[in-house]
Amino acid sequence: MIYICIVVSLIFCIVKYDIYSSSQYKNTVFKVVFFVLWFLAAFRYRIGNDTADYMYEYTHSLAISDCSWEDILGNINRRPGWNILIGVCKQIGSDYVIFQLFHSTFINYSIYHFIKRYSKMIYVSAFIYFVLFYANLCFDAMREALAVAVFLWSINSFTKNKWVKYYFIACIASLFHISSIIIFILPLVKILKPTKTLLICSFVIFCVLLSLYPFINEYLLYLQIWGNVGDFGSKATNYLSNENYQFSGTILSIIKALISGVLVSLFFVYYYCMRRNDSYDWIIQINLVYILLNILNVGAPLFYRFQSYLCIIYVILISNCCYYLLYEKKLCLLTRQFSIFVVLICISYYPIKRYFMPFPPKPEILNYRLYSPYSTVFFKDVDMVRESMRDHPEIK
Helix, strand or coil: CHHHHHHHHHHHHHHHHHHCCCCCCHHHHHHHHHHHHHHHHHCECCCCCCHHHHHHHHHCCCCHHHCCHHHHHCCCCCCHHHHHHHHHHHHHCCCCHHHHHHHHHHHHHHHHHHHHHHCCCHHHHHHHHHHHHHHHHHHHCHHHHHHHHHHHCCHHHHHCCCHHHHHHHHHHHHCCCHHHHHHHHHHHHHHCCCCHHHHHHHHHHHHHHHHCHHHHHHHHHHHCCHHHCHHHHHHHHHHHHCHHHCCCCCHHHHHHHHHHHHHHHHHHHHHHHCCCCHHHHHHHHHHHHHHHHHHHHHHCHHHHHHHHHHHHHHHHHHHHHHHHHHCCCCCCHHHHHHHHHHHHHHHHHHHHHHHCCEECCEEEEEHHHHCCCCCECCCCCCCHHHHHCCCCCCCC
């Protein structure tokens, strides 16, 4: 129920502040929205797929004063930054909520600051963030989420070509998750100049990749290059070899991927390209990479790890497109307003539908049970259905 209340509240704010441009308490309400998002993540109890594992790990972790260099640097499945952060939090207290407080604060403040700075419709951005990415960044992929949040602070340097500062921040991000390697090569997209020709060429390349996907998947698995990068490597090998994640290669699956992964996103990129100023070229450049990763993810879901770094920039693309759509003079006002909600429905349909799909290991349970009913550390209610969905259901 709490999630539905947030969605309804955000829709109300979109209408009042983004569409009708009311300024009354606009910034205050936006802070309240992110305070609620912060609170949900900071004081949750065993919510999400990975939280229970992290709680168990935290219980058996050492305080930073008791850690050796081997403890910090020698764990191939945990990056040094993560080990240090866990050690510092454990030094403060043994309750896992201490870590959750820091994690939720840093993640949500970084995203709040980024949206405030770059979005033209902040409540549309908050809605898309909450529906599409909030659960993954705040409840599940906690190590990667820290790297994503650090990366967001490098975007200002990225836009101004301040590469020393950019790579310094990138190095900090790499201390939390191995997938952050993508942000070291991301500046290469700066050579792309957003034009119609570029978009057409991108579309052709994406279509070719889709048609070749079964071969790409088999080739990646054959290389067996993933085993040397810790848990990320083991997950990559699992994704590439698991038949549940294999690309079917049928015409229907290609068409579905083409529509959902390419055409819709490319439409927003094209629309934005025709209306942006040159100082915002980076949004188009980065979102072309986001679309590419989305297509690669069709057959080898390990690429979603790289996608996470660009997801908030994708949020900015969609929200800014909604802003331009609202002021599209070729359409009547009612049509423009209605179009924004059509966009939001299209963007959020599949993520919401995914919550009501069967949980793969236990098809009799739906995915949403990982997050609902909500439980806080103040009451510590344990949902046994949710516990049964985990590999390690120990209650700590």
